[in-house]
Amino acid sequence: MVVAGPADVSLAATNQSYRFAIASVQPTLGQVVGVAHPVVVTFRAPVANRHLAENAIDVRSTPEMTGRFDWLEDNVVQWVPDRFWPAHSTVALSVGGQPTKFKTGPAVIGIADISDHTFTVSIDGVADGAPRRPAPHHRPHWGEEGVMLASMGRPEYPTPVGSYTVLSKERSVIMDSSSVGIPVTNPDGYRIPVEYAVRITRHGLFVHSAPWAINSLGSQNVSHGCISLSPADAEWYFNTVNIGDPVIVEESGIERPHRLPPGSPPR
Structure with a gap:
């Protein structure tokens, strides 16, 4: 205790x-x-x-x-x-x-790697994720335990590197670009329904389902900053993660400070 x-x-x-x-x-x-x-x-x-x-x-x-x-x-x-x-x-x-x-509950830790285009989930230190289905063999990391193909923010809307905490979960939500300063009428604007939305900031950063980005998952960053997953992976993560679980956004080869796992000594 x-x-x-x-x-x-x-x-x-x-x-x-x-x-x-x-x-x-x-x-x-x-x-x-x-x-x-x-x-x-x-x-x-x-x-x-x-x-x-x-x-x-x-x-x-x-x-x-x-x-x-x-x-x-x-x-x-x-x-x-x-x-x-x-x-x-x-x-x-x-x-x-x-x-x-x-x-x-269990320690459900999600790590989004911007450069690698992946979202890796572990539960109590063990890699886990939705069951894999057949997919093109050229997809990097496909089938690796706990590794989900993802797409983060495009260069003009980069996903901020850092440590976050899951704030809420919404089964379905309307995402409106005006909430993040992009008018809906702007060429980059949008107002779309999104499923399995896991909020990690108070300013509109989510992990969510993005069926429109399927062809970019694992290879390109095309979002407006959110962490985009396939519908199946987003559903699994939505049903697995608890409010208060950590999400860490980092880039390959760059060590980023974040909170220590359970049982680690202070540093």
């Missing part, structure tokens, strides 16, 4: 009567989440002194878990652990004196 946050955390600043009223803490009680899920605290009002609020939250863990605060809005902050939570575990939290606990 990982225990995060002392039970007697007070949201009263030292020598001050000011209090930070908490509206909610995520993950919620009993929720099953991925191993990279941050602790998200929503306050009832905008916070003027973020440093005091962070000190009041005072997230701790046993075994020791370091992390960092990232403010999403004036009243919403998340504490992002430097390492993944242990998989298949119960995590007990006390944030601002509010006790809660959540569970982690």
Whole structure:
């Protein structure tokens, strides 16, 4: 069990009567989440002194878990652990004196390689993926365990390298280019229905089904920034991944810093 946050955390600043009223803490009680899920605290009002609020939250863990605060809005902050939570575990939290606990599922880790045009998934350290079907033999990586052929952002709309966390899953969604600053009337604009959409940023980056890009999967990056998969692979990933599981975007041959896997020592 990982225990995060002392039970007697007070949201009263030292020598001050000011209090930070908490509206909610995520993950919620009993929720099953991925191993990279941050602790998200929503306050009832905008916070003027973020440093005091962070000190009041005072997230701790046993075994020791370091992390960092990232403010999403004036009243919403998340504490992002430097390492993944242990998989298949119960995590007990006390944030601002509010006790809660959540569970982690398997460690479903997705790695998108921009240069290699692949999306590789492992579950608890073992490569996994949708069953393979016959395909042209010239397709690189076809049939390799856990390796899905993918297409990332084209040069003018590159997929940003970095570490992400699954925020939500939508079985079907209308994607509108105007939400990312491209007018629908622009030659690069679009408004299309998309299936098996796994959101990994608040600004419109998804892993999703892209039947229109089948001929480019594994060979060319043609998307507007999203990670495009075949319908079968996208469906499998959608049904397998949990909210809070990590997605890492990198380029072949370039080592990118990202959070350590469960059980790794801090560095």
